[in-house]
Amino acid sequence: MEHITTPKVENVKLLDRYTNRKPANGTLYLTATHLIYVDASAEVRKETWILHHHIATVEKLPLTTSGCPLLIHCKNFRVAHFVIGHERDCHEVYTSLLKLSQPVKPEELYAFSYNPKMPKDNREIGWKLIDLKVDYQRMGIPNDFWEITDANKDYEVCNTYPPEIVVPKAANKATVLGSSKFRSRGRIPVLSYLYKENNAAICRCSQPLSGFSARCLEDEQMLQAIRQANPGSPFMYVVDTRPKLNAMANRAAGKGYENEDNYDNIRFKFIGIENIHVMRSSLQKLLEVCETKSPSMSDFLTGLENSGWLRHIKAVMDAGVFLAKAVKEEKASVLVHCSDGWDRTAQVCSLASLLLDPFYRTFKGLMVLIEKEWIAMGHKFSHRCGHLDGDLKEVSPVFTQFTECVWQLMQQFPCAFEFNERFLLEIHDHVYSCQFGNFLGTCHREREALKIFEKTHSLWPFLLQKKQEFRNPLYKGFTAYKELKPNTLPFSFQFWCGMYNRFDKGMHPKQCVLDHLLNSMSQKMKLEDNATDLENKLPFLDGPLPDEVCSLSKIVNASVESSKTPMLNTPQDYESEPPALLTNGAIVEEVDIMPDQDQKNKENFANHHDLPDLNSTMEVIESDAKKEKLQHQ
């Protein structure tokens, strides 16, 4: 709290980036965790909450006639443009936010103060919700070829790996330790996913310390053990997800990539995914395009192209597809690495798992996948998301890209995922929010040191509580699709407006199919209850239940045949019968604020930000007309 000098500022305007509409006028509050803006000019109380941890940058722009502008960019791509009446207030808010948004010590993170007032037991249970051992069991591990070893229990093998790792049974302790000396930061090859049906495995590691000619017998044995754990295939792939040039440059620093001559029966392949710095600047360019005020179509498409963002997304997707294909179709195991094996490797391995195994497309499955391939395997969330004041060059949207790849898949396979887009956005929000312990720190060891399991809560139980709003009504169930084979031609990738322009509601479809279908789902449950109730009442009145009433389709047929039900299946029917429905399909009980039609209308209009302002158009015309007159004279 010591950073907050001015907890409340009145007469603050919030500009809408896209309209010339009169800006909102209200009060800005600073709390220990949030910036809260309360719009006083709106008819309905409208609050905007911005978590300090979500703030990426705060800028004070040059003074204008209406006041002192404060521009806030958030990590979840919200952009808030405030105008504060007094320069001094603005400055104080500015300095406070700078400090609040860049905590120095981990203990200052929200997760350590967040208290949802629940019994201690629940917190512990919450942390146990995801148990990676269960997932390995699901893959059939331990088995004849693979075992879960605690070789890393004291972080002796690798301090960024979790204590328990899955390695080939044939690899003994000496092999493991020897290999760890030959891999960057000791990140030895471990199992990521085992495709039970044909024993092909996806394994991951960091780059070998091969330089120009170094070899390591144990590392070679390790790879051999992995290959032999899949007796059905005479070879295995070793995939370096970096561009070849980058990998070659690493050799000069004593790192590099596997020499095919030194390893038995490996097929080595580069997949050119760019590094974290390229990705960071690509996102920066993308966001600039998203923020441009009334861009032309050409500006937008050219900007999208120049950002390279979709090119990178496609590269990650292509790599995931390559892995899935190798495992499923060629029945070959794959060892994946990049430099350290915690960014591109995490993206590619988790994406391949998602493509191969429908489990990872369920709520629980995605949580497991993120816990396993990202959190446990040491993706440096703290650095990549800039949780603490630190090196900006370490920040990179690696996880955002993975999230987007999942979304791109959801666009191509709308029935294959148990969850919807909002679930992805919520997870993405919390990766940055530091409200839950899961994404704090950079690896398991660090999280233990931070005592996150004792002091903070896990995100997953909270998400499961909100399962209803995160579900995908079109989900066809676990067995409907096995592996996904997405189309990766360029035109199959779309710009994700829901992420990068998420807070520009005016750009989104004005009616939401997802909401409509979610309503249908809850309405369905109510109707089913209704029907059961009625069925139970009937026999009491008139003896046994008539047979026809039992079967749904029968009753429908019957009523159609007897045509005693006029208006059947018509909207009127919906309106006259409980549960009462509003015209938008919402069920009355669930609607808190239902703007009247005119209000809604205004909203529609106001949101239509790109509509040319009539008056300014007029001015142009009139000045044109004047010029014309002059010409005539």
Added chain:
Amino acid sequence: MEFAELIKTPRADNVVLHRPFYPAVEGTLCLTGHHLILSSRRQDNAEELWLLHSNIDSIEKRFVGSLGTIIIKCKDLRIIQLDIPGMEECLNIASSIEALSTLDSVTLMYPFFYRPMFEVVEDGWHSFLPEREFELLSSVTNEWRLSYVNKEFSVCPSYPPAVTVPKSIDDEALRRVATFRHGGRFPVLSYYHKKNGMVMMRSSQPLTGTNGRRCKEDSALINATLRAGKRGYIIDTRSLNVAQQARAKGGGFEQEVQYPQWRRIHKSVERYNILQESLIKLVEACNDQSHNMDRWLSKLEASNWLTHIKEILTAACLAAQCIDREGASVLVHGTEGTDSTLQITSLAQIILDPRCRTIRGFEALVEREWLQAGHPFQQRCAQSAYSNSKQKWESPVFFLFLDCVWQILRQFPCSFEFNEHFLIMLFEHAYASQFGTFLGNNESDRCKLKLPQKTMSLWSWVNRPQELSKFKNPLFEANSLVIWPSVAPQSLQLWEGVFLRWNRSSKFLDEAYEEMNNIIEYNKELQAKVNALRRQLAELETDDGMQESS
């Protein structure tokens, strides 16, 4: 002329057909006067291909030894390939296809030969008569009249015989205004906004020329639509520059001095061959699967198709805004008033009028604002994306309109009674059809060709319940509001259903649509069940009541 003269080789065996999504299949190719048919020797003897010659946009021939290959590019953007053994056969077939797909005479087109296999419940030729539309209008206002001044198509060749004009303007005045407007297209009513009584009119450019010719009756006509003391807006679909240049050719625009009650807004919308080139480039980009991401995005951008979509929607929003927000009447025109003008007036109606978002209302809109309004379909839709001809009059004006409707549908998925398939169907039939609806360039042509007597209307077929069910949007819930689409680039997308239709499988998207339909249908069934149970319960209760009281 007999078609047989054009068909030197009516039949070829062992022809291999390659087409999107199916494995190659061998069969017998037959050419008829209007179709290209390939039947394979599969057990069910099914026809693998049944293609209307008029759907063929262009063909290419290739030879490897004596094996000839014909690549057929269709107006619906599909590309198929036929491998035909024997050079002579192949050449014969190719030249026949070429001749048959480019018949000069309209009366030789398939609609004149097509015999429907379905029972006509409602003759579509009579479904949307101007009189019917005028009846609807008369129920809300008496300020308009139906004029038959153009009965013989003598005042304006591209207008229908009956047009709606202000009651206070007599036919004599209309004749005079017609001489002052390009092609005789005097201002007529396009849309009446019930909510506030404001109207949208459309016309062609005024023929002011360089010396500022004027016409009293013209200003009287459009002023008749203004409320006392109110101003109206003229939306000119050309840039000010282009409009000024038009004066040199006798055209022009409404000068402030002569139309003091009107404010003019220039909203430039592209036309003719620029649109055609845009379509050609876009389809080329979509069909080339060798592109990397950068190349694809740059080709998409360079095609300018989405730029045109944005331009047209912006202008339509502006027109709608003037009417609904500013409470002003609007006159829309460009040069001829047969292309961009109609895009704007029809899209503004989609935005403003809930009726236009129903199936029947949309059909009425297409009839009123496109067919009867004299959009020259025959010229504009003679060729599609694969044409090499540099004719100036071919242009995807109507196609762009449908794409714009799709964009609005995507943003308001619950406000339309029809679905995407309905729009795709209209796109296909505008370019090639067994029905006469889109033949001819205007009502006068249609009258001369006796289309209502000699051909079947598309609406007769579409409006049968069996067909309609395919085009119904399960999410539809009548929405009486004005719907304002966003025209931000982020909100506009490539119309995949048309442009990627033959380039990627839509299996999983179709499944999703099916699933969505199931969810909604199931709820309807449930609701019916609950209703039936309630009724039953109520009946029993009254029975009980009666028993007790008796």
